[in-house]
Amino acid sequence: MTMQNFEQPAASHRGVPNLLDPALLQSARNIYRSFYEAHPDVTQRPMGVALNRYNHRGKLIFGRKPILLPQECFIPFEQIQSELY
Numbered sequence: 001m002t003m004q005n006f007e008q009p010a011a012s013h014r015g016v017p018n019l020l021d022p023a024l025l026q027s028a029r030n031i032y033r034s035f036y037e038a039h040p041d042v043t044q045r046p047m048g049v050a051l052n053r054y055n056h057r058g059k060l061i062f063g064r065k066p067i068l069l070p071q072e073c074f075i076p077f078e079q080i081q082s083e084l085y
Contacts, residue, residue: 020079027056028075035060048076 028049036042044062050072051058058072066074 020075021053024051024053024056024073025075025079027051028058028080031058032060032077032080046077048074049080050074 028051031049031051032046046060046062047064047066048061049058050061050066050068051074052069052071053073054071061074068074
């Protein structure tokens with residue numbers, strides 16, 4: 001009996017889906033916008049958003065290495081920012 005090696009692409013290991021669901025990306029943008037509307041004095045740029053894939057709740061991540069729960073994915077700020085301006 002042989003065991004097959006089912007490797008996922010490297011991006012999945014970091015919590016970034018290969019192809020982002022547009023709904024997840026929109027939720028990440030909404031979280032980013034809401035945070036900065038409530039906290040306009042914060043000047044530090046976030047690394048991205050940790051987002052629950054199922055209920056779309058999330059939080060901005062300012063640290064270097066986010067620790068994600070199994071149901072979470074990380075959306076980098078560059079992807080959030082790409083259509084904000």
